[in-house]
Amino acid sequence: MKNRIRVLRAERDWSQADLALRLEVSRQSVNAIETGKFDPSLPLAFKLARLFETTIEAIFDDEIAEDNRGL
Amino acid sequence: MPYCPTSPQERRYVVHMLIAAALCILFSVVAALGFRHAHPTGILAYLLGTLPGLPIVGALAATGLYLHAETDEFLRNVLIQSLLGGMGATLALTTVWGNLEDFVHAPHLGLTWIYPLFWAFSGISYGFVRLRYK
Amino acid sequence: MNQLPKNPALRRYLYRFLIAMSLYVVFLVTALWAFPIYHPTGPLAYLLGILPALPIIAVIVIVGFYLAEEKDEFQQRVLMQAMIWGIGATLAITTAWGFLEVFKLVPQLPLYVVFPLFCALTGFSTGMLKSKYK
Numbered sequence: 587m588k589n590r591i592r593v594l595r596a597e598r599d600w601s602q603a604d605l606a607l608r609l610e611v612s613r614q615s616v617n618a619i620e621t622g623k624f625d626p627s628l629p630l631a632f633k634l635a636r637l638f639e640t641t642i643e644a645i646f647d648d649e650i651a652e653d654n655r656g657l
Numbered sequence: 658m659p660y661c662p663t664s665p666q667e668r669r670y671v672v673h674m675l676i677a678a679a680l681c682i683l684f685s686v687v688a689a690l691g692f693r694h695a696h697p698t699g700i701l702a703y704l705l706g707t708l709p710g711l712p713i714v715g716a717l718a719a720t721g722l723y724l725h726a727e728t729d730e731f732l733r734n735v736l737i738q739s740l741l742g743g744m745g746a747t748l749a750l751t752t753v754w755g756n757l758e759d760f761v762h763a764p765h766l767g768l769t770w771i772y773p774l775f776w777a778f779s780g781i782s783y784g785f786v787r788l789r790y791k
Numbered sequence: 792m793n794q795l796p797k798n799p800a801l802r803r804y805l806y807r808f809l810i811a812m813s814l815y816v817v818f819l820v821t822a823l824w825a826f827p828i829y830h831p832t833g834p835l836a837y838l839l840g841i842l843p844a845l846p847i848i849a850v851i852v853i854v855g856f857y858l859a860e861e862k863d864e865f866q867q868r869v870l871m872q873a874m875i876w877g878i879g880a881t882l883a884i885t886t887a888w889g890f891l892e893v894f895k896l897v898p899q900l901p902l903y904v905v906f907p908l909f910c911a912l913t914g915f916s917t918g919m920l921k922s923k924y925k
Binding site for chain 3: 688692702703705706707708709710713714717718720721724737740741744745747748749751752753754755756757758759760761763765766767768769770771772775
Binding site: 610611623624626 | 863864865866868923924
């Protein structure tokens with residue numbers, strides 16, 4: 587899913603590794619979410635929103651349909 | 658609980674599996690008759706020998722296609738968990754049997770049994786996974 | 792061993808895996824040593840024959856625990872997808888080999904090769920998937 591994580595990260599001057607540390611996930615995980623290749627679960631999406639002090643809708647954009655299904 | 662596929666991708670999957678099953682039976686008969694009467698050798702023998710396995714490979718591809726096409730995340734997740742459970746049980750059984758074949762000369766279980774065993778175990782596993790979400 | 796992973800689930804997995812594999816070596820050596828010397832029969836032979844399979848079953852369960860305990864949902868997803876590919880490839884290969892075996896075109900494979908085959912194919916798919924998500 588398309589998202590603004592890269593921008594939000596840049597605003598705080600965090601690397602992918604910094605964000606990964608704060609989310610308690612791997613750096614690859616952050617990269618996969620950021621590039622829209624992996625949709626996070628609801629709990630992880632909330633964690634992201636809380637970390638950036640915003641809402642899930644402000645981070646993720648589901649308007650643009652992307653094929654993210656299955657395998 | 659009568660099974661009635663609802664979504665188009667489910668219906669398509671059931672059709673694919675039925676075609677694969679029919680082709681598997683047909684190809685098995687063809688191969689068996691071919692070996693009995695024509696005594697093929699060389700490459701032809703290998704081609705004929707592989708023939709009954711092709712629909713199984715097709716069925717596996719159809720399962721992958723269904724997993725990819727299923728838009729219901731929950732159903733897909735349940736199916737994946739069932740398949741993983743089914744494979745775990747299959748690997749446990751083949752490992753035990755393989756050791757018994759080696760050490761106590763248990764009868765050889767042909768490798769073709771692995772595929773139906775996997776589905777049987779996946780079915781049982783599916784029941785357990787569904788229970789978790791009851 | 793200063794390269795232990797920080798991820799607690801992965802670390803637990805590694806410890807459990809190493810214990811199971813050590814037991815596997817011990818049990819396998821025990822069985823290989825005991826059979827030619829004592830020629831056990833009956834239930835004792837079966838028990839001794841199954842012995843080396845038990846740590847392998849433990850490894851299957853340990854992998855299951857790791858999948859359940861892994862907090863990083865992306866890593867969990869990659870491993871699950873890799874295993875699904877591993878299952879598909881393993882079943883395709885064993886079924887094809889099984890039919891060739893039936894028609895006596897290839898030698899009989901012992902069933903305990905299925906587990907390492909699955910591990911190798913899953914490992915290969917993990918590499919492929921990781922590069923896809925790069």
